[in-house]
Amino acid sequence: MAEYVILGGGGHARSVIAALVLRGETVRGYVAPEPSPALGPLTHLGDDDCLDALPPHVLLANGLGTTGSTHARRRLHEQVIARGMEVAQVLHPRAFIDPAADLGPGVQVLAGAIVNAGARLAEGALINTGAIVEHDTEIGRHAHVAPGAILAGGVRVGLGALVGLGSRVLPGIAIGADSVVAAGAVVVADVDPGSIVMGIPARPRGDRGDTQ
Ligand SMILES: CC(=O)SCCNC(=O)CCNC(=O)[C@H](O)C(C)(C)COP(=O)(O)OP(=O)(O)OC[C@H]1O[C@@H](n2cnc3c(N)ncnc32)[C@H](O)[C@@H]1OP(=O)(O)O
Known part of the structure; x- marks a missing residue:
């Protein structure tokens, strides 16, 4: 066992x-x-x-977990893989995951989260408590959708991005790699890689300057 x-x-x-x-x-x-x-x-x-x-x-x-950045969590995952070991999926029994969703290795979907039909969660992605990932949305490797965030249909989240607590992302938006969507933001336009966006509607704050 x-x-x-x-x-x-x-x-x-x-x-x-x-x-x-x-x-x-x-x-x-x-x-x-x-x-x-x-x-x-x-x-x-x-x-x-x-x-x-x-x-x-x-x-x-x-x-x-992640604080301001997903880098440490991603690095840990990659160190395990480099040792020739695997990182297991963790799927909370009270999450809803549509059978037509595609989940990569090491994906985590926590309590009360919803992952709808056609969603694709790449290796190491984290869908945290009560987050909603709508149909046909793609979550990149090691990206983190924080508690209570809602991603509409057809959203694409890049490698290592953090979609913050309670944020909303409108249909079809692309969230760039290693970007941060601030807690509570409403994203109405594509987000550049490495940037931070915040507010309603979300506006860029500038580069993160985060090289961890
Ligand atoms: C289980 C879990 O806990 S998972 C946790 C997942 N984590 C998250 O979702 C957190 C996401 N991170 C945030 O929202 C952060 O506040 C960030 C990344 C947007 C900004 O962080 P920092 O760079 O440390 O900014 P800092 O706290 O110094 O604030 C800078 C300014 O932005 C403002 N600000 C900070 N966060 C937000 C926000 N979410 N929305 C609007 N304004 C914000 C601050 O009030 C401050 O404004 P001021 O300059 O007028 O005083």
């Missing part, structure tokens, strides 16, 4: 653990530089060095 190991020990790790436990999965412990009080009695397995010693039946779940 599969057992999960969580990568990271913060708040997102707790959401991931909750989703897995509700699915009836077994969580063996977590990997983090230090023990995390946030994860209570769950076993701290050690830092990254312990990964190579894990038995082959163990599945790894990305427990790193």
